[in-house]
Amino acid sequence: MRNYPKGKLVALALWLFAIPAYPAEQQSLDTLSPANIIIDGRFKDWQGIDPLISSVNENGLLQSLRLADDEKYLFIRLEFRRMVNLQSGNEITLYLDMDADAATGLPEGQLGADAAFTFGQRRGWIFSGNDTVSIQYESLGLVAAPTMESTEFEIALNWGASREVKVLGFGSAPLKMRITDEETGEASPIVTYRPRRRPHSAPPDINLEKEDANHLRLVTHNVNRRHFDPEKRDAFRRVYEALQPDLLLLQEAYEGMPQEVLDYFRMAIGAPLSGRWYAYKAGEEATVLLSPFPASAVVPLGNSAAYLLDLSEPYSGKLVLIALSMPCCDLDDARQAEADMIMAFIANLKEGKTLDSIPPDTPVILAGDANLVRKTAPYLTLLEGRIHDTLAYGPGAFPDWDDSPFTDLLPLHLQKPMAFTWRGKGYFPGRMDFIIYSDSVVEIGRNFVFDTVGLPEEVLNRYQLREEDAPNTYKHQPVVADLILER
Ligand SMILES: [Ca+2]
Ligand SMILES: [Ca+2]
Structure with a gap:
């Protein structure tokens, strides 16, 4: 031995x-x-x-x-x-x-x-x-x-x-x-x-439309600097025509003034030439918001940004939209610092400690590329408001209006049992893009991660999409959430 x-x-x-x-x-x-x-x-x-x-x-x-x-x-x-x-x-x-x-x-x-x-x-x-x-x-x-x-x-x-x-x-x-x-x-x-290989009884019905015309559709999409690439323009047009966003929030849309981005996508998103639409751009990673509602304030928050929207008929009041575009990859500390900054901004806004103010029970939605890889702490900060650098950003508190955490919506793909929002080479498909919201004051209707891969032929035809659109055009999938706001 x-x-x-x-x-x-x-x-x-x-x-x-x-x-x-x-x-x-x-x-x-x-x-x-x-x-x-x-x-x-x-x-x-x-x-x-x-x-x-x-x-x-x-x-x-x-x-x-x-x-x-x-x-x-x-x-x-x-x-x-x-x-x-x-x-x-x-x-x-x-x-x-x-x-x-x-x-x-x-x-x-x-x-x-x-x-x-x-x-x-x-x-x-x-x-x-x-x-x-x-x-x-x-x-x-x-x-x-x-x-x-x-x-x-x-x-x-x-x-x-x-x-x-x-x-x-x-x-x-x-x-x-x-x-x-x-x-x-x-x-x-x-x-x-021993694999059983049991089939599911019937493929799910796939509809992309809102369940109710009064829902406000938010689409967030990291376009990876490709939005103005002439070869990709048609694929972007097809996906936005199919999804019909009411609010289109882009990240990494570096190229172009906000108005140029709006004009470029105006037909695809159905923004009438006559009607007033608004375009804003903020944050180090070029978040762009195209919206039928004007912003009373646009506040850069590191790579991310906050848009304070004044809603109009059929809605009323304000909507706080935080465009997430948090630092990537192994930058755990920078990602944590940005999560701290975002949650401190929300806390200060709620408490009236900023130049801008919002009435109680204003919906707050965080949407975009949170790049949540490696440590879980920045994720918990976005949900629970737990700030790490309290010297720089203050004590932190539960962010929702009823003193509870926000909710992570966790939308799924329509055609497969998956939640990933990013697919590229090397790394596995992952969930980078999030919608996190003040569930005490807003409900969400239909929501999903949109991917053209594996969509049935009939669905591709119905929405004039091509299966190769997603892999050929964008690494991040668009994420869709229909907000049900008080009217
Ligand atoms: Ca063997
Ligand atoms: Ca599971």
Whole structure:
């Protein structure tokens, strides 16, 4: 026997003890309906789905692992024992034995892994015959949530995501998997899963129109500096014609004076030449608001900005619209500072400590690209008003009029069980764009993340859209919310 250090033996003993309280093979409890999992970073939808792994003490990488599926997706829920930034700085790896055959694929313990994916490196491999093919998330159709750090994630893989996985028969036979941390050597037990591939009864009816003409439709869209690109103009026109915003809020619309942006999109958004429309631009990241209502004040807040609108018939009073365009990527501190600044502005506005004032119960809507990756603290600041730099920005307080937090609307795609609002290369599709609102004084009607990919032909035709519009034109999806305001 090799000379293992004592600690390792203890760890091994604990590890053996940690092995499943539940059997690592799915139970025979079988219902006729498919799993109704939504990749939105919330986990209530997993209720009733037993873990295949659930260790009974505090060792190991995973607290639990659950699997579910439907005709299109394999759903994985991972509960870690520590905070994880899934897409960065880890070597947590999924080994997938797609045919539950140890003789095919890369030998990995008892597995013959036909694919592996290291989340923190955002890349993987498919092992097919003697070939090893390097892949990125697209080959598995991987979508994960939340996008921020968490101890818990839900992940969808698409059975038919690529030719490579179809060739391997992904989803057509029982599969096995394990999760390993290549850095620490921790590995989960192997689980076996038999996909049921149950279809959903009927595809959802997809209508883009407001449910009530009196709702006020807000569309927020990070145009990534592409709005004036002549080659993309028609695709932008098509999407805004289909969505018919009453308020169109853009981010990263650097090019053009506000009036030029309005004139450019005037026909698409149905702003009559005769009627009065207003255009404003503010914030370091060029947020632009096109609106039938004038702003009594426009206040830059770092990259973001506040627009105080004077509503008119059929509405009355004011509407505070905060255009979010928070610092990106690894700029956690700058993102936190901007969240602090925004919430301090709202607190001061409510308390009459600013030049402008709003009457009590004025709706407050935060919308736009919040870039919420990595730390969760800026997210909690936007919801709960908890300010970090109290010396600079004051004490902070619950932001809603009834002394409660704001609500995160969390709109979903119309045609798939997903909430991501950004899709690009390298990083997984993620939720960057948010609508956060004062739920004590405003309700929301229809709301959704708009994506042309996967829309049925009939819907594309009805709204004169093209499926390639979104991926060819914008990385951020437009996000739609119909505000129900008091009249
Ligand atoms: Ca969910
Ligand atoms: Ca295999």
